[in-house]
Amino acid sequence: MTALIALALGVAVLTGHTLVNATRWLRRPAAPPGEVTEPVAVLLPLRDEAERVGPCLRALLDQRAVPGLRIVVLDDGSTDGTPDVVRAIVGDDPRVTLLTGAAPPPGWLGKPYACWQLATRADPAATVLVFVDADVVLTPYAVAAAVTELRSADVTLLSAYPRIVVATAADRLVQPLLQWLWLTFLPLRAMERSPRPSLAAAGGQFLAVDRAGYLRAGGHAAVAGRVLEDIELARTVKRAGGRIALADASRLADCRMYADWRQLRDGYSKSLWATFGHPGAAAVVVALLLLLYTAPPLLVVAALSTGSVPAALVAAAAYLLGVAGRVVTARATGGRWWPDALAHPVSVVFLGWLTLRSYHLRKRRRLSWRGRPVS
Template sequence: MIAALVLLLGVTVLTAHTVVNAGRWLRRPTDRPVEISETVAVLLPLRDEADRVTPCLRALLAQRGVPRLRVVVLDDGSVDGTAEVVRAVVADDPRVTLITGVNPPPGWLGKPHACWQLATWVGDPADALVFVDADVVLEPYAVAAAVTELRAAGATLLSPYPRIVVRTVADRLVQPLLQWLWLTFLPLRAMERSPRPSLAAAGGQFLVVDRAGYLRAGGHAAVADKVLEDIELGRAVKRAGGRIALADGSRLASCRMYEDWPQLRDGYTKSLWASFGHPSAAAVVLTVLLALYTAPPLVAVAALLAGAPTVAGVAVGAYLAGVAGRMVSARATGGRAWPDALGHPVSVAVLGWLTLRSYHLRKRRRLSWRGRPVG
């Protein structure tokens, strides 16, 4: 009985924290028309994205409210005709420049190197840099609104999390955990105010930075060998004296990260080891997550079978508190709340399995992404 009460209390406290984060501290950039006078460079790194870059490019060409907009696209060694697709979509639009990347030198991973090539190519004219992935589709005023929010926050780096598009069962189980994790466990207000690099979060799909502050932090050169280059860039910004901020970007952008289960599985596998750090830390975190969110329905069933309805009721309460937290997170970030939240215990269990797989493959030096070794 005591164990069940502890579970209920722990999940309830965390769900309350989710409610406070989502309702009070989560930034929400405007989705109304807004115009800015700054020079903004949108930077798009591409590697074998011929099949899905077209919607992203068309959305960039349709941006409004940024008269001084430049779009720089880097073809990072693609072998699927990505560059030809880019040329066909942008035609002779003078705002767009396509450059050819070079292979990363020793000590660099592919994504940081591609982003650094883009950032250094732009040069002095840009006031703000906007990094966008090929799977992101922006709304017409997204860039203007995101830069406006960056300035309003007084931040060097702003991460407006896009709405994650889910279509498959695997999507619905795993993808919402991205926003749920930081809304549940990260104190957003403290993260913005604290200079501690450990209090940092960011999503590289859609990232807005003040160019001068980005360079002071060392830019992507400071995170050259980092798998989670987005979070590490936020930490570098803090170490350089800058501020970072998170925002709900679901009204500004959407993102279909993975097309199928193998892509999703491998995408998370390549980076989860870096999220948790040392294996012992991962073991502790996963044990807590599984105890709080996966164990309650199992405890409830076991208690009913054992003739302990009171214990079962408390365990069901813990389960429902976890479901409530997942629903709050989904509604706050443009996600699908119902009935997906009911499967939250399974989601956490799948996260645990993906994490174990990540450490297992890293130990055997078998992690790779888009043909390049990782970790």
Template sequence: MTWLLALAVAALTAHTYVNAGRWLRRPPDTPAPVTEPVAVLLPLRDEAARVTPCLRSLLAQQGVPGLRIVVLDDGSTDGTADVVRAVVAGDPRVTLHTGVPLADGWLGKPHACRQLARHADPAARVLVFVDADVVLAPHAVAAAVTTLRAAGATLLSAYPRILVSSVADRLVQPLLQWLWLTFLPLRAMERSARPSLAAAGGQFLLVDRAGYDAAGGHDAVRDRVLEDIELARAVKRSGGRIAMADGSALARCRMYDTWPELRDGYTKSLWASFGHPAGAVAVLALLLLLYTVPLPLAVAAALAGTPAVASAALVAYLLGVAGRVVSARATGGRWWPDALAHPVSVVVLGWLTVRSYHLRKRHRLSWRGRPVG
């Protein structure tokens, strides 16, 4: 029975390897100049402390002559707009807008993105949504637009390299890439028209303007916590195609600065990732069985004098670690010695998920001072 467990982990790790090595798109290192008009859209809410590196990287973009940058100050109270003005220093490529009050039935992020899309130049053929915690390489927009067009896709998620420093970061953040590389068949996702088979990350997301409008834009995801994934699904429902790319050479992202921010950031959205609580229970039980149980089982079996069980359990643990290593190396992440703690990472993910459902049931989920569930 333990060897069946090891075989299951082996199959998933093999899938991670194939996804990372064969199906994950790699943007070009030296893209040709982009000739079509492009609008970069940057929503900001209380981002004065960290928007400067993002803005400077946007101003330094190369190979996109028709680039325009649209910034929205979404009700900030920390002087974010003043920081933007100081950094931009009158650059004609940048326009700064003040957000309107949140409309009924809308969540904050989709509402801000909808305003940005409406403020973008109608001639812009590609919309590039960027979060304030993302810093782009000089060729990032050109390379990502080239990849979007080469893939024949309507929407492209160029997943950035996630920067980690604290123990909490190193336990939790690498799971983002690991989960979709391990469990999502990337090529099938691109080819399938099924909206349920979709993934996206909103940190650095590109969408063809015509396809965005056909999908209903952010109006179609106005009340969705995971508006990026739901936008990808809306694109599929409207007949468009989506794609994922390794954006680790194009962008870096420091998502959270403290443990409370990381905890609350994941808590606000994990319930939406899993959907019905029964589904969350089933998925978490499977993850714990495959990736957390093997190591303590190996130790217990060794102490009990059952070397066959101990060996099989140890192999299952090491195969799980190998999957984390493959994922990290494919997406510019840190793998040593973090991958060895993969069983603990899965436990922390389980706790955050339980916390997410618990707080949602009590209507206590919020983000940036706004309720989200």
């Protein structure tokens, strides 16, 4: 019983931390009262995005309150007609430049190299670079809000997390874990104040950076071979003396990351090994997550089968506290909580399986993404 109480208390502490992060420290950019006065370059890397670049690009063309906005699009070796789709949407809009990307040289992965080409070929007058992925659809004041928050927070890099759109059962099980993990385990206030590179997180879907600070840190050239180039870029910025911040942009942007289960599975598999680093560390973290969030409902059943009602009540409390953490996260980031949060133990099992798969495929050098190997 003592161990069970300790488990419930551990979950309670973590859920309490989620609540504090969500209600006190989580930044929420909003449309600014006036226009952004500095020049801004929005950078959009594309590789085989013909089917979904349309909404993203139209939303970029509809941005308001940023009179100095320029959009730079880079086609990274697409074979599905992506450049033709871009040209059809853009027409002769002078704000948009379409570039043809080069193949990544040795030591580079595709996404960092595409972003680096965009950053180095954007208008030199632009003082802020905003990286956007093709699966992100912005509201009309999203760029203005992100740039304003970047400046008011006095940080070098602002990672604005969009609302994750879920459509399938797999989406609903796995995707909400993105926000839940950093809201639960990352002290947001300490992350902003601490110079420690290890205390960093970022999402590359919607990222605003001060250009001078970005270049001082080495930009994407400093993370050329990194699978998680967004997190590594945040760490590199810190190493160069810059500051970073996370923000909830669920009212500013939507993102449907993967179209189906296969894409979701392969997308997480290519990068989870890089999230945890050493396999031993991954094993410890996954085991702890399973103990805290998957074991409680199983212990409820076990306790009831032996007639131990007090133990069943404590285990049920641990389970419900874990569910509460998911509810807090969903409400804070524009996600869906009912009834998805009730399946939180199953979500953690899926995360463990995807992590195991990621290490397995990496060991056998079988990881790839968008037709390119991931080393």
